[in-house]
Amino acid sequence: MVVRPSRTSEHTDGRTAEVYQTAAKIILQKGYDATSVSDIADALGITKAGLYHYIRGKTELLYDIMKYGLQELDREVMVPARKIADAEERLRFVIATHANLVTRGDGAVTILVDEARALSPSQYRAVTRLKRAYLEFLRETIEELRAHGKLRGVNSTVAAFAIIANVNWLSRWYQPDGGLSAQEIAGQIADATLFGLMKQGKQRSLQAL
Amino acid sequence: MVVRPSRTSEHTDGRTAEVYQTAAKIILQKGYDATSVSDIADALGITKAGLYHYIRGKTELLYDIMKYGLQELDREVMVPARKIADAEERLRFVIATHANLVTRGDGAVTILVDEARALSPSQYRAVTRLKRAYLEFLRETIEELRAHGKLRGVNSTVAAFAIIANVNWLSRWYQPDGGLSAQEIAGQIADATLFGLMKQGKQRSLQAL
DNA sequence: TCCTACCTACCGAACGGTAGGTAAATAGTC
DNA sequence: GACTATTTACCTACCGTTCGGTAGGTAGGA
Numbered sequence: 336m337v338v339r340p341s342r343t344s345e346h347t348d349g350r351t352a353e354v355y356q357t358a359a360k361i362i363l364q365k366g367y368d369a370t371s372v373s374d375i376a377d378a379l380g381i382t383k384a385g386l387y388h389y390i391r392g393k394t395e396l397l398y399d400i401m402k403y404g405l406q407e408l409d410r411e412v413m414v415p416a417r418k419i420a421d422a423e424e425r426l427r428f429v430i431a432t433h434a435n436l437v438t439r440g441d442g443a444v445t446i447l448v449d450e451a452r453a454l455s456p457s458q459y460r461a462v463t464r465l466k467r468a469y470l471e472f473l474r475e476t477i478e479e480l481r482a483h484g485k486l487r488g489v490n491s492t493v494a495a496f497a498i499i500a501n502v503n504w505l506s507r508w509y510q511p512d513g514g515l516s517a518q519e520i521a522g523q524i525a526d527a528t529l530f531g532l533m534k535q536g537k538q539r540s541l542q543a544l
Numbered sequence: 545m546v547v548r549p550s551r552t553s554e555h556t557d558g559r560t561a562e563v564y565q566t567a568a569k570i571i572l573q574k575g576y577d578a579t580s581v582s583d584i585a586d587a588l589g590i591t592k593a594g595l596y597h598y599i600r601g602k603t604e605l606l607y608d609i610m611k612y613g614l615q616e617l618d619r620e621v622m623v624p625a626r627k628i629a630d631a632e633e634r635l636r637f638v639i640a641t642h643a644n645l646v647t648r649g650d651g652a653v654t655i656l657v658d659e660a661r662a663l664s665p666s667q668y669r670a671v672t673r674l675k676r677a678y679l680e681f682l683r684e685t686i687e688e689l690r691a692h693g694k695l696r697g698v699n700s701t702v703a704a705f706a707i708i709a710n711v712n713w714l715s716r717w718y719q720p721d722g723g724l725s726a727q728e729i730a731g732q733i734a735d736a737t738l739f740g741l742m743k744q745g746k747q748r749s750l751q752a753l
Numbered sequence: 754t755c756c757t758a759c760c761t762a763c764c765g766a767a768c769g770g771t772a773g774g775t776a777a778a779t780a781g782t783c
Numbered sequence: 784g785a786c787t788a789t790t791t792a793c794c795t796a797c798c799g800t801t802c803g804g805t806a807g808g809t810a811g812g813a
Contacts, residue, residue: 366661368577385793452575481550493732501706508705523702612781
């Protein structure tokens with residue numbers, strides 16, 4: 336996870352990126368509330384006061400990590416997806432790419448999922464707004480499938496949440512050293528989810544199982 | 545949520561049930577770490593020390609709630625499901641019933657999902673063991689489908705987690721006063737998930753969408 | 754006379770955060 | 784290049800607050 340320069344954080348160099356990466360990793364493991372600022376400082380080999388040189392506060396750190404996760408989702412999933420004309424192909428791309436982002440696991444995208452509760456109201460609103468944009472993007476693509484007569488009798492909200500559920504849940508059970516590769520899993524999830532929604536999906540050749 | 549008498553908690557009357565229900569509700573809203581023992585006591589209209597008359601500790605309270613959730617899952621989903629001979633029908637029943645349990649929402653089943661991290665190692669092991677039993681139950685049923693030649697080329701682990709993902713994610717977006725009823729959603733999730741896994745599902749008549 | 758169901762008052766530990774300092778690097782001036 | 788001013792990157796030491804938990808008491812019912 337590389338943090339790009341932004342107006343909201345005045346430190347943009349490599350050390351700040353390291354702070355964010357380390358924090359994301361620990362928060363992912365222990366949860367936000369159970370992670371103390373000292374935990375993060377210790378992992379970085381500095382003191383708590385030293386860490387406050389880089390962050391403005393604990394929730395601001397969380398918020399910045401989440402913002403990065405949402406940017407990542409936009410940059411790597413939504414922007415490229417919008418260039419795909421065919422709705423079915425687009426949806427398959429979104430599911431597989433998002434799944435890869437979760438398993439690649441620098442943490443930011445995943446932290447997004449669970450820890451929003453800890454944000455301040457205004458931070459929460461900002462994050463929720465961007466999450467909702469992603470949901471709407473999925474819903475629109477699904478409705479496009481329906482318009483082409485390809486969708487089964489499934490509510491598009493339920494379907495969109497089903498996609499998000501499957502992808503995000505990956506972070507809870509995926510093990511890099513397990514029997515299945517991230518690509519295999521991503522492909523299978525995309526396939527099963529799409530097939531469940533559509534009247535007749537072009538069934539992809541499935542990799543070894 | 546009604547807590548049944550058990551050997552591990554010495555108080556079994558109505559007040560203890562009220563304690564557990566209230567605690568579950570608050571933990572569900574705020575998260576376990578962010579919920580203080582005083583929060584729960586306040587909601588019950590007693591002091592913190594008064595609450596300790598009913599509980600042995602904060603994690604024990606969480607553990608007891610989770611144990612109840614797992615019992616609920618066993619009693620209401622797995623036990624009746626085992627009586628269903630047809631694997632497809634059985635899987636549909638499991639998905640729909642589990643989904644209803646989540647949306648009915650007295651909290652215990654849902655808390656199970658997110659807060660296991662806060663348990664002590666031995667408590668964590670106990671909960672994980674029972675969760676794994678549920679996963680295995682799903683996997684076996686899915687493999688039964690495969691044995692009958694009904695399954696598409698999907699890994700049964702991926703499929704089992706997909707079911708769990710869809711059902712548990714419900715708790716994050718289901719709104720009782722929303723446009724969709726719990727039954728509708730449960731039915732659609734069961735239908736879309738099953739259809740995604742199977743070669744040819746008996747497509748149920750879907751309710752209004 | 755016990756037991757149940759609480760209470761007040763408190764403890765030690767951990768928390769997020771800050772005040773105020775310092776050594777080393779960097780930038781500006783001559 | 785030498786000297787100074789400023790900034791960076793931390794530090795020690797501490798603050799007020801909140802936390803989970805407890806000791807010891809009490810009012811009321813069986």
